Amino acid sequence: MLYALLDLLVPQRCPICSGPLDTDAAGLCDRCAGLMLPIRLPTEPPLAAREAAAWFQGPLRHAIHGLKFQNEPWRGRALGFAAATLAPPLSAFDLIVPVPLSRERLRERGYNQALLIARGVSLATQAPMRQSSLARHLHGEAQSSKGRDARRDILGAYRARSVAGLRVLLVDDVTTTGATAIACAAALMESGAQSVASWSVAAAP
Template sequence: MKKILISLINLFYPNLCRLCKRVLIEGETAVCLDCLYHLPRTGYQNYADNPVVHLLIDRQALEAATALYYYEQGGQVQKLVHLIKYHGHKELGYQFGRQAAREWREADHPFQKADFIVPLPLHAKKQRRRGYNQSEWIARGIAEETKIPLLTTAIRRDVMTESQTRLKGYNRWLNVKDIFSVTEPERLAGKHILLVDDVITSGSTVGACMDALSAIPGIRISVFALTMAAQ
């Protein structure tokens, strides 16, 4: 009876791929396998020396860094990020966080050795308006798969800045300078943390967060971004 009821629901209210709107088949969740296959992957997780590392290389506490997909204006990855970030589909962030973590396990990636997972924080006002932090949901997926503890209160965003989208170079750095503060430094001392973000463009925002964390004695910081803007 339950299977018949589910079939009737799917007939009148089909579960559609969030990206292409094709009806999902059994085994597919939120995004169809065809869309997943065609998302532009970076492959950076296979290389210790990669473009994400190059963006953050001047941060002394940097341990490792990578991004899963290329972000291009008008592309499917941009659509995916916007669904997660602006349209309430936080479950997509969770799903892709889990997927990334599975791949690290297969590759025996250094991220697996992190002591804590820390999502890049939003300003409290922006998080209240949005209802959630998209980076936290990506981090939740990673934590679920890796069983590494998730910390959401270790660092705070004190300043609500304007969007980085239209800013260039030095102005990007000025826009995010000193906008983060660490709230639990003693908990992070001597630890390896995995900092999680949704999109890396110039690296200035995540770099500012790393700068705040770098004052903690003995800290090591790895960075994962779901996407990276094509350079």
């Protein structure tokens, strides 16, 4: 209700470059809409596919930085909606699950940017989204350790539920190595998911 009201009062901006919307390309300006193209990235089991909607560079890189580190949550849902409309997931799925944040990060940031993006993806694809299906139960940041240690730390950091028989689409803001998505996929498959694919707004080249 409040957001609907704000949409009427505040002129819409492009969630990537913050510029005016000349024509409405799924809620992006024409120039930013041109950045969207489905990307397939290398993956490994149990993650069946790893996809993104654009490369993590230029204005999109700035927008995601703002969303994560400069308290700009307004970008999240619009970005998810636009990216999933213009470069939709290639894998078939029944349920959208956002990658959870650690409790510390959530407290610091005040919101999970992957959840905001996932709401937009759900709106664009008409598929249900369920945040509670995946939780991060080990807290603290794996980034403090490097390479193989970080990978070992992150595997087993997630717990899943209520996904039996479902094809899950994991949604995140940026995919880099795929280690997070693989750890999430392991937990989801252990809980009986039929398959897990990941889709991110951006892929780090």
